[in-house]
Amino acid sequence: MEVSFSYLDACLGVLVAWGAIGVAGLIRPRSVEFAGRTLFPLGAVCGVMLTVVAIASIAAPTERAVLPVGLPDLPFHIRRDALSAVFLALLGGASAGISVFSAGYFRKGEGALPGLLCLEYHVFLAAMGLVLIADDAYAFMVAWETMALASYFLVTTQHRIAEIRSAGFLYLLIAHVGAIGILLSFGVMQGGSWQFTFDAMRSAHIAPEWASAAFCLALFGFGAKAGLVPLHVWLPEAHPAAPSPVSALMSGVMLKTAVYGLLRVSFDLLHGVQWWWGLLALAFGLGSAFYGVIFAAVQTDMKRLLAWSSIENLGIVFTGIGLTLVFQGCDMSALAALALIATLYHALNHAFMKSVLFLGTGSVLHATGQRNLGRLGGLIHRMPWVTWLTLVGVLAIAGLPPLNGFVSEWLLLQAFLFAGEVPQAFVNMLLPVGAAVVALCTALAGYVMVKFFGVIFLGQPREASLAGAHDAGVMERIGLLWLAGACIALGLLPVQVVHLLGSVVQELLHVGPGDWGVDGWLLAPPAARHASYGPLALFAVTVAVVVLGAVGVRVWFGRRARRGPAWDCGFVRLDSRMQDTAEGFGQPIRHMFEPFFSMQRELPTPFDALPRYRVTVGDRIWGLVYAPLGAVVRGTAEFAARLQQGRIATYLLYSFVTLVVLLALVL
Amino acid sequence: MTPLRIVTQLLEIAAALIAAPAFLGWVNQCRAWLQNRRAPSVLQPYYGLRKLFGKDVILAENASALFRFAPYAVFGTMVAAAAIIPSMGTGLPLSTAADAIALVGLLATARVFVSLAAMDVGTAFGTLGARREMMVGFLAEPALLMVLFVAAMISHTTSLPLIAEGLTTRALALYPSLAFTAVAFTLVLLAENARIPVDNPATHLELTMIHEAMLLEYSGRHLAMMEWAAALKLFNYACIGFALFIPWGTGTEAGGPAALMLAAPLLALKLAVAGAGLAVVETLSAKLRVFRAPEFLATAFLLAVLGLLVYLLLGA
Numbered sequence: 001m002e003v004s005f006s007y008l009d010a011c012l013g014v015l016v017a018w019g020a021i022g023v024a025g026l027i028r029p030r031s032v033e034f035a036g037r038t039l040f041p042l043g044a045v046c047g048v049m050l051t052v053v054a055i056a057s058i059a060a061p062t063e064r065a066v067l068p069v070g071l072p073d074l075p076f077h078i079r080r081d082a083l084s085a086v087f088l089a090l091l092g093g094a095s096a097g098i099s100v101f102s103a104g105y106f107r108k109g110e111g112a113l114p115g116l117l118c119l120e121y122h123v124f125l126a127a128m129g130l131v132l133i134a135d136d137a138y139a140f141m142v143a144w145e146t147m148a149l150a151s152y153f154l155v156t157t158q159h160r161i162a163e164i165r166s167a168g169f170l171y172l173l174i175a176h177v178g179a180i181g182i183l184l185s186f187g188v189m190q191g192g193s194w195q196f197t198f199d200a201m202r203s204a205h206i207a208p209e210w211a212s213a214a215f216c217l218a219l220f221g222f223g224a225k226a227g228l229v230p231l232h233v234w235l236p237e238a239h240p241a242a243p244s245p246v247s248a249l250m251s252g253v254m255l256k257t258a259v260y261g262l263l264r265v266s267f268d269l270l271h272g273v274q275w276w277w278g279l280l281a282l283a284f285g286l287g288s289a290f291y292g293v294i295f296a297a298v299q300t301d302m303k304r305l306l307a308w309s310s311i312e313n314l315g316i317v318f319t320g321i322g323l324t325l326v327f328q329g330c331d332m333s334a335l336a337a338l339a340l341i342a343t344l345y346h347a348l349n350h351a352f353m354k355s356v357l358f359l360g361t362g363s364v365l366h367a368t369g370q371r372n373l374g375r376l377g378g379l380i381h382r383m384p385w386v387t388w389l390t391l392v393g394v395l396a397i398a399g400l401p402p403l404n405g406f407v408s409e410w411l412l413l414q415a416f417l418f419a420g421e422v423p424q425a426f427v428n429m430l431l432p433v434g435a436a437v438v439a440l441c442t443a444l445a446g447y448v449m450v451k452f453f454g455v456i457f458l459g460q461p462r463e464a465s466l467a468g469a470h471d472a473g474v475m476e477r478i479g480l481l482w483l484a485g486a487c488i489a490l491g492l493l494p495v496q497v498v499h500l501l502g503s504v505v506q507e508l509l510h511v512g513p514g515d516w517g518v519d520g521w522l523l524a525p526p527a528a529r530h531a532s533y534g535p536l537a538l539f540a541v542t543v544a545v546v547v548l549g550a551v552g553v554r555v556w557f558g559r560r561a562r563r564g565p566a567w568d569c570g571f572v573r574l575d576s577r578m579q580d581t582a583e584g585f586g587q588p589i590r591h592m593f594e595p596f597f598s599m600q601r602e603l604p605t606p607f608d609a610l611p612r613y614r615v616t617v618g619d620r621i622w623g624l625v626y627a628p629l630g631a632v633v634r635g636t637a638e639f640a641a642r643l644q645q646g647r648i649a650t651y652l653l654y655s656f657v658t659l660v661v662l663l664a665l666v667l
Numbered sequence: 668m669t670p671l672r673i674v675t676q677l678l679e680i681a682a683a684l685i686a687a688p689a690f691l692g693w694v695n696q697c698r699a700w701l702q703n704r705r706a707p708s709v710l711q712p713y714y715g716l717r718k719l720f721g722k723d724v725i726l727a728e729n730a731s732a733l734f735r736f737a738p739y740a741v742f743g744t745m746v747a748a749a750a751i752i753p754s755m756g757t758g759l760p761l762s763t764a765a766d767a768i769a770l771v772g773l774l775a776t777a778r779v780f781v782s783l784a785a786m787d788v789g790t791a792f793g794t795l796g797a798r799r800e801m802m803v804g805f806l807a808e809p810a811l812l813m814v815l816f817v818a819a820m821i822s823h824t825t826s827l828p829l830i831a832e833g834l835t836t837r838a839l840a841l842y843p844s845l846a847f848t849a850v851a852f853t854l855v856l857l858a859e860n861a862r863i864p865v866d867n868p869a870t871h872l873e874l875t876m877i878h879e880a881m882l883l884e885y886s887g888r889h890l891a892m893m894e895w896a897a898a899l900k901l902f903n904y905a906c907i908g909f910a911l912f913i914p915w916g917t918g919t920e921a922g923g924p925a926a927l928m929l930a931a932p933l934l935a936l937k938l939a940v941a942g943a944g945l946a947v948v949e950t951l952s953a954k955l956r957v958f959r960a961p962e963f964l965a966t967a968f969l970l971a972v973l974g975l976l977v978y979l980l981l982g983a
Contacts, residue, residue, distance in 0.1 A: 377789065378729070378789065380731045380732075380733065380787075381729075381731060391733075395776075395779070398775070398779060399772065399775070400772055400775055400776045400779060401765070401769055401772040401773060401776065406769075406772050409768075410768050410769070410772075413768055413812075414768075414825070417816065417819060417820065417825070428979055429976060429979060429980075432816070432972075432975045432976070432979060433972060433975075433976075435813075435816065436809060436813055436968070436971075436972050436975070439808070439809035439812045439813065440805075440806075440809045440968075442808075442809075443775070443804065443805040443806070443808040443809050444805050446775055446778075446779055446801070446804070446805065446808075447801045447802070447804070447805045449779075450779055450782045450783060450786075450797065450801050451801075453783060454782070454783055454786035454787075454794070454797060455786075458731070458733070458783060458786040458787045458789070459729075459786055459787065459788070459789030459794065460729055460789035522763060522764065530823065530824035530825070530826055530829055531766045531768075531824060531825040531826060532763050532764070532766065532826070533764065533765065533766065533769055534763060534764035534765070535764075536764075537761065537764035538747060538761075538764045538765050538769065538773075541747050541750065541761060541764075542743040542744060542746075542747045543743070545742070545743040545746045545747065546739045546740065546742070546743035549739055549742055549743065549892070550739055553720065553888050553892075556720075557720045557721055557888060559720075559721065559722060559723045559724065559887060559888065560723055560724070561723065561724035561725075561726055561735075561887070562723065562724070562725055562726070563725070563726050563727070563728050564725040564726070564727065564728070565727065565728060566727035566728070566729065566788050566789070566790050566884060567727075567790065567792065567883045567884060568790070569792070569873055574790060574791075576789065578790070578791040579786075579789050579790070579791060579794050580786075580791070580794035580795060580797075580798055584794075584798065585794075585798050587798075588798065588799075588802040588961065591958070591961075592961050
């Protein structure tokens with residue numbers, strides 16, 4: 001078919017449009033209506049166009065271009081292939097919903113001018129898009145840095161609050177530590193040719209040890225961006241500090257650029273995947289998943305809970321990457337295809353699920369002014385739209401059929417079932433244990449989400465001021481509907497999604513994925529063991545039973561319903577404080593997994609006039625890794641500071657000694 | 668989609684719906700006999716359901732639409748689960764749409780809806796029950812998944828009817844891994860269905876309740892649906908156990924209608940023995956402190972993982 005335009009040009013056009021919209025925000029920076037009614041919806045339309053173009057282009061052949069931007073000898077190379085297209089579709093789809101939501105969300109009092117927010121937001125989107133289509137290390141790093149800086153400014157929107165400033169600093173610090181890792185990885189991969197285009201890296205021949213070094217550096221660098229334990233410490237600080245749409249964008253889309261980067265490095269730029277790389281990724285992935293979910297269960301701030309949940313989900317994605325690497329390294333391509341599709345599907349799902357949840361918390365924050373779970377409750381009566389749409393996200397992320405979270409979990413568990421056929425015997429033992437950990441994390445995710453939804457939206461309001469909460473506006477509802485609808489669509493139509501993702505598998509693993517659909521509605525991976533999943537049929541049967549049950553009961557018995565007081569067990573004065581608190585809901589996890597937490601307890605004594613009980617749950621990794629590192633850095637800096645004596649005589653002496661040494665070397 | 672398959676499917680759903688309360692009644696009978704009491708008749712749960720359906724519903728003032736919808740959702744997922752478990756026959760057309768992992772997912776959906784509805788009214792008992800139910804669930808669900816994994820690895824499929832068929836056709840050999848997972852499965856069954864030693868189904872002390880605490884606010888037809896769903900859950904778990912560990916007698920497709928007709932009395936016999944066994948276990952055990960329930964379930968989880976490792980080491 002003759003195309004009159006290239007898909008790559010269309011994607012580039014969307015990115016340029018985003019940049020233009022961002023700059024347009026500076027025309028009238030103080031006007032909320034301009035940003036909210038015109039610019040953000042335009043950005044959303046661009047996002048939808050990007051999704052459409054990306055989906056249409058997944059099966060199309062690779063396109064390349066060279067942009068005249070950049071240094072004279074180092075222009076930007078860009079390329080669109082199937083892997084980029086999938087992640088571009090993710091970027092466009094998730095950002096469209098978030099942009100529509102932001103159109104209604106950003107009001108005065110966010111700490112920055114609306115026009116400035118518009119600029120930072122759209123530059124962030126454009127930078128992420130450029131990361132996904134960059135074809136040389138220079139363009140990639142420039143886009144990566146822009147992405148980090150734009151998101152830093154977005155995170156520190158309310159920069160007058162000291163906590164938010166320090167959260168932003170920590171975020172920037174770890175982002176740059178990761179960027180160093182990525183840069184070094186590119187440096188290793190150019191293999192002596194000193195050409196930093198990805199094509200040069202693809203054709204370079206590097207020894208297996210150097211390839212392993214490049215992979216480890218890439219895992220470090222991209223893991224820092226994705227929030228892999230132990231480089232995760234910035235996530236629970238930065239996501240709550242940022243405004244909710246920004247948190248959604250960071251959690252939903254930015255973390256996936258790290259996944260894209262690792263996939264690009266492992267399968268495209270490096271040749272000869274070694275199977276033990278997969279074990280490394282698997283170990284870190286499973287560790288992050290478990291660590292993230294148990295910490296999420298004990299949080300008392302709704303956005304920190306979601307941030308830790310993001311760490312868990314990215315852990316599961318990295319587990320999938322690890323599994324793919326193990327299978328590919330052992331030349332089991334069909335199974336690697338299964339694992340890769342599970343990974344990509346989970347990344348796609350998480351973008352939409354987590355965005356719904358973060359945007360829901362944004363609406364709650366605007367309506368109530370509260371982030372603390374101990375001051376929320378009963379919002380289902382005041383905010384029905386937000387509640388029911390957030391429920392879709394909650395059920396999806398808990399991995400319940402027939403929504404999308406279950407499909408990716410199903411595919412991943414099917415991939416794990418094959419782990420027993422790997423040639424290495426001890427890997428045979430370890431991988432099914434990995435499956436057990438994944439199952440445990442999924443069950444714990446259900447626990448966390450019941451806590452999240454139940455404490456915020458259900459029950460009785462824990463504060464009197466919650467009676468004044470108002471539901472979300474029109475734009476916010478449309479944004480939430482778009483994202484929740486995507487969750488439902490990804491859940492009920494897995495065959496079509498897998499069909500699209502098959503092109504990526506073809507490109508990266510050089511194996512045809514085969515026909516995964518039976519009659520177009522039953523998902524049956526040909527590599528899997530006689531297993532199939534048909535969510536539409538399952539959903540239809542359940543709905544049929546529910547409807548028949550409701551109608552049957554109504555017809556045969558038809559009794560009425562009336563209201564009365566709740567069961568109080570004879571205790572007359574029940575109030576909202578007697579409900580379970582967020583701390584209470586996390587208590588079983590704290591009790592069972594105590595070694596992982598560092599807890600400070602403040603216990604009341606019998607002599608206190610106002611007895612207070614407080615428990616603060618902290619991250620042990622701070623004390624084990626970061627505090628000693630920080631002490632070493634500070635010690636080294638103070639030692640080096642001794643060089644700065646502050647006397648001119650000493651500095652002249654330094655210059656003289658340097659001159660003498662250099663003369664001695666040259667002569 | 669042969670007529671036999673459609674008949675098998677509908678028969679299984681009908682059998683589950685009709686027989687589940689009777690199974691519960693039988694377990695109560697056996698318990699009463701063992702405890703030297705006189706039990707109500709085996710049909711008592713049916714009388715209870717009929718009574719409840721005929722009563723008005725009283726909703727708490729704070730109850731929302733989620734609370735009113737939850738009993739139907741729970742009932743629907745339990746019936747969907749019953750539709751894919753091969754209790755009488757293995758020719759189930761719906762099992763292609765949902766395999767063992769989806770079955771665990773359906774049970775998890777029911778658990779989440781029950782917990783959310785319990786948190787909806789906003790009293791101390793409901794939220795306490797929800798927290799405890801999720802605590803039991805987050806360890807029981809992976810244990811059940813591991814048990815199904817072992818069976819799936821032995822039979823090279825995750826579809827429950829095919830697992831049952833595969834285990835039937837093998838020689839009557841003892842699989843060590845299945846022995847481990849049988850113990851784990853029994854522990855999970857006790858925990859998930861609110862049986863002693865994890866939870867006392869006959870208690871009326873709210874602070875000792877796990878499952879019952881979530882039902883405190885329901886009345887009328889909602890309570891009837893929830894109780895029926897609970898009976899269905901026990902029936903489903905028993906049938907999963909039969910399919911994995913005692914699959915002989917299930918009507919395979921090769922057997923035709925005759926095998927299907929034979930399967931019904933065989934299922935009744937299996938349920939009678941299982942119900943008596945359950946009553947014996949409940950009578951001989953004491954209820955655990957709630958803080959000890961995670962240890963109980965962790966044992967189940969570890970036994971299931973052990974079964975998996977035994978399978979990988981021994982190949983059987």
